[in-house]
Amino acid sequence: MAKGRAGGGRLSVDDWIQAGYALVADEGLEALKVDRLCTRLGVTKGSFYWHFKDMAGYRAALVQAWGELRDTDRSHFGELGHLPPRERLARMMASLLGERHWTLERAMREWARIDPVVADSVRAADHLVLRAVRQTFQDAGFDGEDADVRANATFAAGIGFLHLSDSPPGTYADMQDRFLDLMLAR
Template identity: 75%
Template sequence: MTRASRLSADDWVQAGYAILADGGLEALKLDRLCRRLGVTKGSFYWHFTDMAGYRAAVVEAWGQLRDRDRSRFGALGDLPPRDRLAQMMASLLGERHWSLERAMREWARTDPAAAASVRAADRQVLDAVRRAYEDAGFTGEDADMRANATFAVGVGFLHLSGETPNARLASQRDRFLDVMLAR
């Protein structure tokens, strides 16, 4: 059995994630995917009709990955609100996802399907963050405003992180949460 016959659609999606994280959407090309996986274009066409179908599969798979990650926020409900917020920020901006998250947000600027997926992710995050502020004793408009501000700052930290997440920004995130939870 050849390497190409053992590849799955998920192998192609994972390769796409790596390329997106390294070079952004412009780098997500069939030739580059084939080189990364060490296969011919025929292997690609075994799984996908064309690049549009492939890109749709990448967006869908990212949505599923994102949903799994965001669903873990519910398990944080027993933690104090400050700890919950810190863990949510760390997970969203941690090394595992930071570059892919940035790439998907860039992609969403030009692709309606990617934009819908990012918006769905953002709603889940905002809801979880709002609940944490409500659990910290903020009500209505205050919890909503703090959730929106925390989310916006989190996206800002994502873009400020540069090539790799760094300790300075992690410290700033912690200080930011202290400010947002102060009364």
Template identity: 70%
Template sequence: MTKGATGSRKVSVDDWIDAGYALLAEAGIEALKLDRLCAHLGVTKGSFYWHFTDMAAYRAALVQAWAELRDRDRSGFGELSGLAPRDRLATMMAALRADRQRALERAMREWARTDPAVADSVRAADHKVVAAVRRAFQDAGFDRDEADMRANATFAAGIGFLHLSDAPSGARLAAQQERFLDVMLAL
């Protein structure tokens, strides 16, 4: 945010998106109210309407920006193919449980339960992750069907870890995930 000549705040679309993410992560979809967003940013409603026609357009921008963020975060998964399958899976799991994403990921999944556009975005991103996990299991020597079953189970467990963990990821969670990989990679 920058200060204008009159001392009023000038916020960008990115500032509004970041504010929405903060409120989503803190209190869920019910927190996405115009008054609350304005208070969070310390600006008036006019600033909101400078960037967005209405709340529906704002929410659509949030979904689009989140999809782009996830795509950027997950784009490196394809580049992991040079790693051993176990190292690749561990790296992907670490990325998916990163502290900066955990609360927002949970909030977006909750929102997806009631909004088809958000559900489509979540589903599309999930398919990319499952495909990368499946490839790692195939590279570990499992046939396509077995790799598919293990990829789906690993992904589901990862979502479970995400929802069961209220605290930042720590040594205990990391150890559990490492043990989980041992189990999933056993022949």
């Protein structure tokens, strides 16, 4: 049975997407090739072409699925409004910097540097996050301009956490707590 095969039967589009995520996260965008995907899944190229017209179509499906995954990961932000601002920010950071997707997040941001379609997807997702973070700073009592500065700095620091380490940012919980204390200080 191939790795990643749902239920042991025929591979699904999602199996291919998950294999692509794993490959990009583990080895970078350069490794995203039909041969490498087939090896990872233990199947022939025919299986790939059964699901996708070509590598461009596969990459487009991968980007779309990643955007949907990000939207799902961030969909709960609206449900956090009842929490105190500090706790809300901590939960957002945990979601954005959690171990679940941190290597994939880094890889997709690198891909966005060279692909305008990926860049658009990243920008759209980032806009939603920034809006939620800005609102949280406003709820903490900061005016519009201060909320903007703090939201942008918090977001930039989160991206920095992604790129500064080879270990998941969640391992830096103390540093993240101190960072939130600093951003919420008056």
